[in-house]
Amino acid sequence: MQITGSSKDWAWPDDLDALIAAPQYHKLLFENDFVRVLDTCIRPGETTPIHTHRYPASLYVLSWSDFLRFDDMGNVIFDSRTLTQTPESGSARWTESFAPHALQNIGVQDLHIISVEQKNL
Template identity: 50%
Template sequence: MLDDLDAVAAAPEHHTVLFEDDRVRVLETIIRPGEQTAVHTHVWSGVLYVIGWSPCVRYDEHGAVMMDSVRDGVSPAPGTAGAAAPLPPHSLRNVGTQDIHVILTEFKTA
């Protein structure tokens, strides 16, 4: 059972379930320029497919910077995919001028 910090429960304006069964959940995430998600988690590992990207900053639940895409050299090209680890409580702010648009396929595990 997922808690109140699950991405879909805590930040529904940015996370939409496209498909879900007992093994996987597919989320679409769209964060427009200047927007910041509510604090949420991703408890399962998975695969992230990038449709659109923009510079962003990830904060922990206390507001400390966990990742700054410009500082850390994170700039995945649209059309690329990569492994996605579970994430503890965090929020993400789009500090660029384009939408962040990704599809996350999460693999449900015990």
């Protein structure tokens, strides 16, 4: 489930931000007034804590693995196995902001993504 809208209208507390709530999976590579670049890596079998992504982002896939995304109540809201085309390493995608969620890597490879969040959209 993707939540769209201005980050100025963000309804969730800052302590759910990915860098605060799930720092073992999200590393800050760069930040200024316009963008925030995150390196996200989730190993097979791992599940992140509940966290948010306040800003829409361009995603660069370093390695892909199937995953489940859960809402903050533990309900599955997305299963990557339902995608019609599996993203390949070296591909890019766009995503909107994400409300509180957790992600479980159910595949056999690392799910490794570089995310360039757009802070002023």
